[in-house]
Amino acid sequence: MAKNIKTRKDDYAQWYLDVIKAAQLADHSPVKGCMVIRPEGYAIWEAIQRDLDRRFKETGHVNAYFPLLIPQSFLAKEAQHVEGFAMECALVTHSRLQKTPDGKGVQPDPSSKLEEPYVIRPTSETIIGHMYAEWIQSYRDLPVLINQWCNVMRWEMRTRLFLRTAEFLWQEGHTAHETADEAQEETLRMLDVYADFVQESLAIPVVKGAKTESEKFPGADTTYCIEALMQDGKALQAGTSHNLGQNFAKAFDIKYLGRDNTQQFAWTTSWGMSTRLIGAMIMAHSDDDGLVVPPRVAPVVAAIIPVYKGDAERATVMEFINKILGKLVGEQEVAFAGARNKNAEIKSYFFDKVTNQRIVVDGRDTRPGDKQYHWEQRGVPIRIEVGPRDVAAGAGLVKRRLDRGKETVALDGFSADWLRGKLDELHKLMFDKALAFQQASTREATTYDELKQILSTEGGFVRCYFEPSPENEAKIKAETKATVRCIPFEQAGGEGTDVYTGRPTRTQVLFAQSY
């Protein structure tokens, strides 16, 4: 049992922080609400970026970069947008510092006060809209399909590592189209891209659906989302895709000359996913022993742990490990890595140079138990233990992080394909496990009492007939802390009784408490 990690049952919130700390994914920073993403955590973000970016390119998008600072007046141009974000905007008001009168500190130089303050972007619809207005003149300029990878800042009152930080990393796609249909098609296409990514790479099952009026993005006509369920029964919005209609086009004057030679407003969309995904990944898969990383985004796919006493045993064990490595990563990489790792206690070998996934050999002078815990807490999918007994048997002991499963694999059994197969198998097991949990945690309610009962005792998703309305949602939230997570695409069909009003409705929604 891990000594440094609280159990989920005892204190779920503390468990989450302990897992992050033990795996060295992130740290609190001196800046309130802002985290430091440590190398182990950033490597996971890089894997997410690489995979998502490929999917964006495959669907015809290109990357660009827009400024961090947005003129304050831009925020005011779209009425709902400013209302939604005004409360959490950080402002830049000066361009210079000067020494304080006592000479000990610094303060803003009053003479450097900006004519118009800048807002640190909470999202970039406005400044991108401004640029699109300049770039788009004709229907021939459409569609514009641009994504940017960047940081944004939202001055949250309460923050949690990865799930909600004042500054976070994300991607935001912004597209402009000739017709409403194309914009709608794009909005749904990117929602599918998100869902596929989260399921195929992070092994987290999601529910696709639409947001209600009160939960949608400020300035959108419609917001679609993917919702995931965490192990404590709370929901987490993993990604959103917005159909902005002509709202931003009208606010920023994005007009084009149409095929009929008349001026038209463009139809725009935006969609984003953030470092919150790392929080989702942790909460969906990890256990009381620490982090469990889905194999497809794991920076280290396997850790080899030598076991020996004395120099003689060490030499034979290491020699055998090199043979295993040769099978897994190739003789050439073993040779290259030898030079690269010269002075490293933990030696690192490329398993896949495209995804930058590695295999490590932990040669530190500590007890094998230490090493087991070390890699276990970091969520490495597979550990290979090699000691004198294994060398004698010509095999390695393979342990799986997910379920502690063990098997002995003969030297000839090791190969890159073998490892890929193992990782795929683990991915599938992780997804199935998470899916089984999600299904078991999705319940139906036919009355309001039933809804309250489920939410207060078991949590999870509650599916029920409900006609969304801001007033009734607010009342339900006040009583249950739960909100409509989405109106799922998959509807039972037919007519039912609204759990709150008792009136007939055809709409089914998913209620849950959320992060």
Added chain:
RNA sequence: CGGGGUGUAGCUCAGCUUGGAUUAGAGCGCUUCGUUCGGGUCGAAGAGGUCGCAAGUUCGAAUCUUGUCACCCCGACCA
């Protein structure tokens, strides 16, 4: 911004009620040496703190008083 709580070593904390033998401590972590090595060995030596900050009371303050700052938890807000 409302309610509650906490500030002592890198981390978790004891000491504070009743001021003085505390030359400020413990466990973990860290460094060095030895030992051990199949799920967190053991031992020795060592580094590390103006007790959040400021003023006051006192012969004497981590301990009492006042002020101040920071952080945490619960609520309102949220990718």
